[in-house]
Amino acid sequence: MTQGQTLISTSQIYELGFFNPNNDSAANQYVGIWYKNILPRKVVWVANREHPIIVTDSTATANLTIGSDGNLNLVDGNNRSVIWSTRIVGSPSNNSTIAVLSDDGNLVVTNGMTGHVLWQSFDHPGDTLLPRAEMGFNDENGERRVLTCWKAETDPSLGNFTVGVSPQTPPQLFVWNGSNPHWRSGQWDRTKFIGVPEMESSYLNGYKVEEGVGFSYQPPYNFTGMYAMFVISSKGLFKVLVNDQGTDWHTNWEAPNSSCDTYGVCGPFAVCNNFKSPICNCLKGFVPKSNEEWRNGNWKGGCVRRTELLCDGNSTSSSSTSHTSGGKKDGFWKKSMVKLPDLHEYVQIDYASDCNPWCQSNCSCLAYAFVNGIGCLVWFGGLVDIQEFSSGGADLFLRLAHSELVGDKKTKKVVISLAAIGTTAAIFGAIFFACYMRRRANQKGDIKDITKHFDLIETGDTSRNTLIQSTKPCDSFELSIFDFDSILVATNHFSVTNKLGQGGFGSVYKGKLHDGTDIAVKRLSSNSGQGIEELKNEMILISKLQHRNLVRLLGCCIYKEEKLIIYEFMPNKSLDFFLFDSRRRSELNWERRFNIIHGVAKGLLYLHRDSSLRVIHRDLKASNILLDGKMNPKISDFGLARIFQESIDLANTHRVVGTIGYMSPEYVMGGMFSEKSDVYSFGVLLLETVSGKRNTSFHDCDQQLSLIAHAWQLWSEGRALELMDEALLADSYSSADVVRCVEIGLVCAQDHPTDRPTMPEVVLMLTDNYQTHRPKPQRPLFFCQSSLKFHLQPQVATKCSANDATISIEGR
Structure with a gap:
């Protein structure tokens, strides 16, 4: 097959031929596979990624041929040297070797006499994983099948990012930047990766992870006629591209899609939440390893334990604030709806009730989780790459000193007692602002005098009392609480030039926070009875929802008559x-x-x-x-x-x-x-x-x-x-x-x-x-x-x- 000729699959879905990424016939050429009838052309596999065909003024052209040794060879037309070859060991002569492009996009070389598959492109993936192809490990030769990105959009040579399946139980998908993890899917529970909440959707199925094979995707029957593929981009984005025979591909899903998706962004013993500010917070019982780095937004150092475990005996804790728990047993604190940490160990335990005793009896066990479809997972070292979701995920049980757990119970008893005293606005106001100030103390490290906030309750602010009385304590404050002064600065004091639009409940303004983040601020109308109801509804509701097609809520601000809701900024408006x-x-x-x-x-x-x-x-x-x-x-x-x-x-x-x-x-x-x-x-x-x-x-x-x-x-x-x-x-x-x-x-x-x-x-x-x-x-x-x-x-x-x-x- 020479330049200008192509090989087409039976149903005319895929095409194999010579191409140039810049669509320039005079430039260096490659042999690749692409979808035949979809423009612009999307190349899904390249044979000679590292060895392009050098185009010269000579009239000789390169060709793809089956050689005398039975291999499929790409031969330079000028010096007749082999640029690329299938390198089949012990292949038959060319008289009985056949190369076929299947309707799956797989280039298959077979023995024409026996039908035995000698080589196939699915065993040598490029930057794309097609449906029915597999990514993982080849049991026969021990070879890893990974996707490797192009160096650039117009350069098919090998880039820095790869995608593959980790050799552990249960397996995980990884994007690596060189040898460093860049993104992680979380553990496979036999139906989904628990670190990818989008896979919870009932209409997203067809994924398989098989031991000894790896990850593959089989399109469901009702998606016939729609093309989909996994691609790793030159910038390290792992994407699902979809085309229903339209004019272009569109991204159906991609990762990493946020700061929290980046591997280990918060360091050990910290959890990342995209809807909080800052996004990184230490797990319960832990404090930042470096307060200065933490304040500067550098969380890589992570957190250290605040209170020494009884299991540690007389060993010295790395935290200067550590102290013993009076000889009382350590316990476990539950953190729900999270992407479980990396570097786990699998324990052959079939019942959830047996997982806790196993970890409790082993002083090296710092945390455990029991996941349906997997079993018992335990962690012995630093807990890295934990992400908190609004839905999905799994429960993580973290070993803490007895005093850390008792303190938590005392706090709960105080809140419950206060809530039971009465239903007056003053009591609800106290609970409201206690949640408010505790939230700010955790996030900003800025503890202020709470009593002056209580005074606001007694000023007769009817709209505020209405909100307080109708809001379940602490429900709506899982997000950031912004200072009113910071919002004034961000919006240039609600300048007309910053105004984005006017709605039934108030105006929306563009703002820029001190860290450069663009925001949209909804300023609820002070005389709108629906404004209070809307604030309560949005803060309680949206904070519990997370989807790429829902706007992301960043937080709120309440100051006297001002009621503000802060969203991510959408540059293209509505x-x-x-x-x-x-x-x-x-x-x-x-x-x-x-x-x-x-x-x-x-x-x-x-x-x-x-x-x-x-x-x-x-x-x-x-x-x-x-x-x-x-x-x-x-x-x-x-x-x-x-x-x-x-x-x-x-x-x-x-x-x-x-x-x-x-x-x-x-x-x-x-x-x-x-x-x-x-x-x-x-x-x-x-x-x-x-x-x-x-x-x-x-x-x-x-x-x-x-x-x-x-x-x-x-x-x-x-x-x-x-x-x-x-x-x-x-x-x-x-x-x-x-x-x-x-x-x-x-x-x-x-x-x-x-x-x-x-x-x-x-x-x-x-x-x-x-x-x-x-x-x-x-x-x-x-x-x-x-x-x-x-x-x-x-x-x-x-x-x-x-x-x-x-x-x-x-x-x-």
Whole structure:
């Protein structure tokens, strides 16, 4: 096979040939494999990574051939030297050797007489792991199969980062930077890696880790037609790239994705939490090894034990504050929902009740965990790379001195006693600020006089008392408490030039903290009764949620009448900023729009089914979909959200809240809401994203009716493509994808809740590329939007004015 010729798999999925990373035929060439019909080309395997074909002015060209020794050889056309070879030992002659490119993307060399596989590219991976390929260990020759990144995007030679499976029980995935760990997945429990919370999702399956083989991925049956692959980038990002036969690949998941994902960022005996400030904190019973380094944000030195263990006998502790526990036995303190530390030892114990006695009786055992699917894990050295999650993870039991545990129990008794004294605002205020100051003391090392904060309770601050009385003590303070002065400086005293937007509950400002972190500050309106409720709801709710398609909450600030919520800053503002602006909406090409639709769907799926809570958002709309620097969507504004119990599917409220145009009929008319209410809102949002028009922009009841009705009419007449935003060129999107999205939007926005799909079904519809049967949408009850003010009783009207408002409203 010479340059210009290619080998194509049977179903024309993969192609093997000569290529140049810069698409320059005159530059150095490589032999590689790529997806045949997907542009831009994504090379998934390269034969001669370290030995490019040097292109000269000579007319001789390189060729890929089966040599006389039966090997597949890449031969230089000028001097006939072998640049690359399969190097099969004991291969048959070329008369019986066959090379085939399979539909799995595997280049296989076989003995044509016996069919025996002599060599395959899957045993020699590059920077990409394709479905059905394996990464790990080759039992036959002891060779490790790892992914190695390209040196740069246009240079296939070996880079610094590798991905592989650790040779321990249970195994873990690692990204290494040279020989140093860069990222770790956590232990494999036979269904998932417990350090990757996203694998908890029920629709993410098909992963396998087999002893002696390693890690592999088998796409589920309902993902037929969607291509997915694992890739290690030149910058050390381990990604899942997905393409459903569209125009480009998009990142479905990547790691490390935050500071806490970086291996050992907090050092030994410390835990990292992305939602706290600082992100690193010592485990209970431990103090920073160097207070100065800790204050400067250098946590690599980690923490040391504060109190000597009884097991240590008379040995000297490394901490100057250590003391013995009076001869009383050490105990164990439980830390829940964490990525378990690295450098574990596996103990053959089948029952959780036997794990504690084993560790208790062994003085070298500093911590243990029992994980279903694994068994008993123990740690003897420094506990490194612990990360705290809002959901998922496992329970870690840490050995502490008796006095550390007793002190903790005394504190709990005091709090419980105080809570039981009465229900007055002063007592709740004391508990509230005790939590506040304890939190600040732990995080900032700044202990202040608490009594002056208690004085604020007695000033008659009604809004503050309302918040205090209606908030369970300490519930909402798992995040940072910011000083009001620091927020003033960050926002330039809430300058107009820093203002990002105005909502129903107040204004949002851009700010920059002293460490350079960009933030968004929601300043709740002082005269909004909903503002207090929203603050309580968001601080309690979002602090317990963590997903790449949910906005990240950093903390809050309460000062006199000021109630502030601090979020991560989204540089591209919100979806409506682009979607409904005639000058900007062309920036939302079809690839970005579909990525937004898919991301919002996965975020809702997490809220409804996969998070530790079961959450109904109740105010999903374009202005509440924020966009990060890469235009990835993040659902925001949980002030109106409600938590559902597992056994309840439907609830009723006399307080109808939400945004006109997005609220489902049963919610508007009867106050009934459920998961299907969010599904309805998602359907409206999907149709708006496709069309670039607001659902409330159709104002002529006799002609346009509503966006839903208009879309259904076009779809039923086979003209669904006419709904597509005219700002996008016809050749810039897949017609089949657009029609599919319109159909899904209509199915979601049907009048009756029972006719709407669930979010797991929606996610499958968006990813299965028409392979799964979908119900056809029913004809909607044609209606128009009346005005911002409305009544729960039906009104008779023939003409409706246009309304572009997106403010969340409340009806009683």
